Amino acid sequence: MIISRLSLTNFRSHAHTTVEMGAGLVILTGENGAGKTNILEAISLLSPGRGLRGSALSDLIRREGDGGFAISAHIQSETSALTTEPITIGVGLPTELPQNRRIRINGVPTSANRLSEWLGILWLTPAMDRLLVEGASGRRRFLDRLTLTLFPAHARSYTRYEAAMRQRNRLLADEKGYDPLWLDGLELAMAEPAAAIIEARHRWMTELTEKIATQQSGPFARALLTLQHGLPEEAGLENEGFFENKADLTAYLQKIWQQSRARDATIGRSFYGPHRAEMIVTHHAKNMPASQTSTGEQKALLIGLILAQTALVTEKNGQPPILLLDEVAAHLDPSRREILFDRLRDIGGQVWMSGTESSLFEKAGNTAHYFHLTGQNIITR
Structure with a gap:
């Protein structure tokens, strides 16, 4: 399964952000603080647990928001994306009490543990x-x-x-x-x-x-x-x-x-x-x-x-899991970066990568999906 559409509302630095993509490498670039890791963290919350940062739910709310947040993802099979209706996964924190994490699959409330039945998600971050x-x-x-x-x-x-x-x-x-x-x-x-x-x-x-x-x-x-x-x-x-x-x-x-x-x-x-x-x-x-x-x-x-x-x-x-690789390319020399990109493409599925410099992903290939973040704006390159 891959994420074909991701929408964030009042999540961390994102007031209203939506990105659409397909299988393969998804490259997020932008300066520090632009919100790249926040997008990866949102995806990680589509699986059981507290995500790649292990944050409390209250820390995920945008400060200028209304007191809650919402993450919505359309997921579908990579092999039959044209014939299969996407499945919608929603994760959020309501503004009203009690403020407990709420999860819905196709609009039906469910538990966090059920998320792993739909998506397998792995990540590497600088903190690791x-x-x-x-x-x-x-x-x-x-x-x-x-x-x-x-x-x-x-x-x-x-x-x-x-x-x-x-x-x-x-x-x-x-x-x-x-x-x-x-x-x-x-x-x-x-x-x-x-x-x-x-x-x-x-x-x-x-x-x-x-x-x-x-x-x-x-x-x-x-x-x-x-x-x-x-x-x-x-x-x-x-x-x-x-x-x-x-x-x-x-x-x-x-x-x-x-x-x-x-x-x-x-x-x-x-x-x-x-x-x-x-x-x-x-x-x-x-x-x-x-x-x-x-x-x-x-x-x-x-x-x-x-x-x-x-x-x-x-x-x-x-089917491969979704991979979230935060700033991983910055710590590799050019030859290792190129080998890594080749291996990730060979795996298939969907791999999200972030970095401050676009030059780090020169060898990622023209089939990758590139997004540049500037403040609240996402500009497709």
């Missing part, structure tokens, strides 16, 4: 340049974004898991004590989606590792991936069959949470679980932790991961 050297939480979000584009149900599993875990944490913190039977029920409610989360992540890593192994070597380094699932170290976790038997995995999770109740009550949180997972990235050719490589090598590793993930999703789902 330190993803491989900072804390585990950022890599965990990246891991789940990649998993989500392959397994859309992953978002619902995580929502269910977090809701049950919050209830468990509150119950353990109750000074009046807790009912063990009630905790049994909450831990079962955690264990079932947690098992689905662990299985989906494991399947994703296995399949992506196989895809990386088949890709040609080049300027974007290959990554070696290892997952730590946030669980006690046990030999069973290394057994492939352990992840395939959900009943055993669910029972195992219930057991470790039952055994850790006293400690979790003391520390005020659940110590074990998929919310504590870690994705370890190694530079394959150098056999070196990614955190110890140069900034340029880390950027190349991330781009390589995105390219491999895109190829995997395309193979599994029959």
